[in-house]
Amino acid sequence: MNKLNSKNNNAINRRNFLKVGVAGAAIGAISIPAKGREKLVEKVNKNVGPNLIKVHDEFPYEINSTFKRHSSMDLLFSGALFGTHPEDTDILNSGHRFIENNQKHDNSKKGWDQLGAAINAGGWALHHAVSANACFSQAGQGILKWEQLSEAEGKQGSHSSKDWVSDEKYKFRDKQEASNAIKRAARLFGADLIGITKRDKRWDYTDFFDGNLMLQGKRDEAVYGWEKFPFEPKSVIVLAFEEDYECIAAAPTHLGGAAVGEGYTRMTKVAYQLSVMLKQLGYMAVPASNDVGMSVPYAIAAGLGEGSRMGTLVTYKYGPRVRLAKVYTNLDFVEYDKPIEFGVMDFCKNCKRCADACPGKAISFDTEPTFEPPYDNAWYNSTGIKKYYMDARKCIKVWGDFGSDCGSCVAACPYNKPDFWHHRLVDKITKLMPGPVHDFMREMDIAFGYGDVDNPEKVDKFFDASNRSYDGQ
Amino acid sequence: MNKLNSKNNNAINRRNFLKVGVAGAAIGAISIPAKGREKLVEKVNKNVGPNLIKVHDEFPYEINSTFKRHSSMDLLFSGALFGTHPEDTDILNSGHRFIENNQKHDNSKKGWDQLGAAINAGGWALHHAVSANACFSQAGQGILKWEQLSEAEGKQGSHSSKDWVSDEKYKFRDKQEASNAIKRAARLFGADLIGITKRDKRWDYTDFFDGNLMLQGKRDEAVYGWEKFPFEPKSVIVLAFEEDYECIAAAPTHLGGAAVGEGYTRMTKVAYQLSVMLKQLGYMAVPASNDVGMSVPYAIAAGLGEGSRMGTLVTYKYGPRVRLAKVYTNLDFVEYDKPIEFGVMDFCKNCKRCADACPGKAISFDTEPTFEPPYDNAWYNSTGIKKYYMDARKCIKVWGDFGSDCGSCVAACPYNKPDFWHHRLVDKITKLMPGPVHDFMREMDIAFGYGDVDNPEKVDKFFDASNRSYDGQ
């Protein structure tokens, strides 16, 4: 557990930055489509573009001696829904109110009406049908099962889904080919971002529990450890799924919840499909949603983005508007990705828009990240990592009020933008500027009308068909 | 069953066509972002753009007196896999060889190796896990079930997926709002194109059968009719899903099969999610994949595209590179879409690239469509509709050889292109030109390197990571 030790290949150089555009334009202007030209553009981008992006060799956030691995029992949802911390009636109450209010709607409030609730239910439907409590970090749910059938066992049953481990192990030519193939397949199945990293026990839960047994009060029977895991994982494939911009913009409403639900549905779908692919290549694989290990540090390690004030991953392309899934595998002949840094944690110091937007005031306003949560009785936080600690107790209280996922923080984040050139430009400029300018940029972002939450107009915008084509014309 | 009766609002007018671009540019050049401007662009597009697209009031293909509704028993897969036509050993053999060869791979052939087979398995995995034989037109499979639980029943069970019909019926303000809401939700869940049409018994199967009972030889018990359907459907929501361009380009290989499988997985996923949404709005809904009714005529009726020589739907945006699903519902307070025509069936007369590409020579080379299939013993074809009849017997024979979906016809079709301005332009020009020019355009399409099948380079292109970003940078 050591200090960050990063290869600093980050020469912030505005002239270099401008070169990208110029070189691109110049190359674009040459019409001959020779392969060499493509390679040239690529080379220019590789050498110049990522200068704004720092690549780390190790996990990029400091970890001190108070760090302890986390248990599944000490997750917020475990306390709120399965009563793993029965003394914490606060959190239990919020959980119960969430379940209760999740069945309700209010036709007088845009986005909270029956239509919003129905779309919300639709978003979640497949997740709940095939992996029920995976969203509450329960491991081994439905198709996210740990079972690793042998080929003989698989072919005996009527496993048309080929969910068994092939006897023949496919040999990739080299590690890069292996990574490319896995990533391309995950993209085909619907993952938007894909990174691969070494399995890291620090991010894996120390133990797991069976929610049903826990609810029956059979605490001792309910808990189990890694001895039940079917193999020794070597690599973790991390998948990120974009959430719908307009849905999230309408947060907090049932529409925001719908985007989250659709995200969970895709997480389950793609993680399962990728696990079947790996099994058919002869490797063991366990698909995981919120379960087995912590998704955010794994995603950071796999180069998908940075941490943030609100605690979620912030990606380069979609900002915080993503959900994460993982596939654990014993395949280790793969090229691993490296953590990246493009200015988010730095921007977070001044911005605090998520903290302003949070209806529960659950997000820290501290300027600097800390090693410990700045509030008491925070059994649900893993400590000893230098980051911003969110008070999940206050967060779940709001969820209880709403009966839906909130998402206001994600909607408010300046990194949450649609994919347009001017936002890409601003992101680059942000990275180039020092702290005080960030304050100004935050204010401009507000003035320009981005990221306001709890705005019923955003609900109308979601449904507005005028700039949309449903028949492809 | 009457002749086509279409409102001809199709003034092919080149000057009008050019106006679109000019008006767009002029409007684009005015920088003030007033709402009026958006409306203006929209109006210009509405009035000028679709002049190249003919809108029909009725089903656009002629139907004569020999038309008969089709039975589930008379579908190709029913004969090939469930033996509904035991006398047709030809087709039964092809079916058995398909099942057998589907378990195999050949590491000496690009795209047919274990890697391709594993990706293929991954594509199909979720479909098979949650709706097993729906791809073979079996109705009511897994989550595509016909069950319509009442709210009380639903809440009694542990139906966290809210798959019950709400007691409260949501009232939409008007039909357009209803259509917009359904389409927007379907888009959120992952449908690429969405159309809504009246339920039309002509396209519904006359009866259904239970595949397991059929395989056990219990023919009489196996067959059942519409009396088992839980409600009288009023509307059918048709969903189209884009298949991966690079996968389909690699057809015929396991990668082509993977795109198809991924399509089926999405069909099941989204149709199920949309059915839950409709149920939560208080309406009955049955999600359907290939089952319950014929998808292509329903998609044509719902304005998603035209028929084609190869028998698949050709859409405006993705060409034939789509898969179709349906949701049957008793909601009828919706705005229905109308069939469109943009030149496909006309282009098909001369093109015949799919027929050339077909490894089984299953696609007709006739210039004009006919009312009857031009070959014998074609119990699997519904007759009496003026169209090109594909010989499914020859098609399934190739599938048997491959042990995978073929897809060569889709890969070869000139309407199958990525979404770039120059292809959109060529499509428009195609519609403007008379038949003889179509011959020339077909030849140019070949000369320009599009649509060649069985080309191992396309497999490399699929995996090539050089122009792709997996971390969003």
Place this chain on the structure above:
Amino acid sequence: MVFTGIEILFFTLGVMVTLIIISLIRYNKKYKFSALSWALLGIGSFLLVFCLAWSVSSVLEGVPRAASMGLMVFGIPAILLVLTGRRTVLKNQLKND
């Protein structure tokens, strides 16, 4: 539509940039800009183009407020810079006459 909004926008930007550069070169021949004039007119023109690009993009992404703010934040300084630049050119001209 054959062309997307972004495609039309970038084409228009190309036209504008070319026209602006040609005009600047031509007027420079006639009036002989000072360094100050060059700076004012150059930055002003760039801002003007940027303003258009920003605002149209904001309309395309459906954030009208960002579009109108863009007009104010980039457009007003742009016009001021160009007008001031023009005045320095004319003043210089008067002096030379």
Place this chain on the structure above:
Amino acid sequence: MVFTGIEILFFTLGVMVTLIIISLIRYNKKYKFSALSWALLGIGSFLLVFCLAWSVSSVLEGVPRAASMGLMVFGIPAILLVLTGRRTVLKNQLKND
């Protein structure tokens, strides 16, 4: 990358179209084009721009064969038309001299 390939392409097209139109107007002033010259040079220039647009787009979509075919099918006629156009202009000029 801040700008996508398509954005850079359409910007470049805007620049090219403007430069071509300005050049044509300027040379017309000097040489007084005949209707034939106008037609040849106009169509030729349009094809030249179209050729560039087509080929770059084909590279962007990853179909190099379509790009090189585009160069041949649109580029060669374009150059021939422009050169012929140029000859008609010069011939006309000789006659007038």
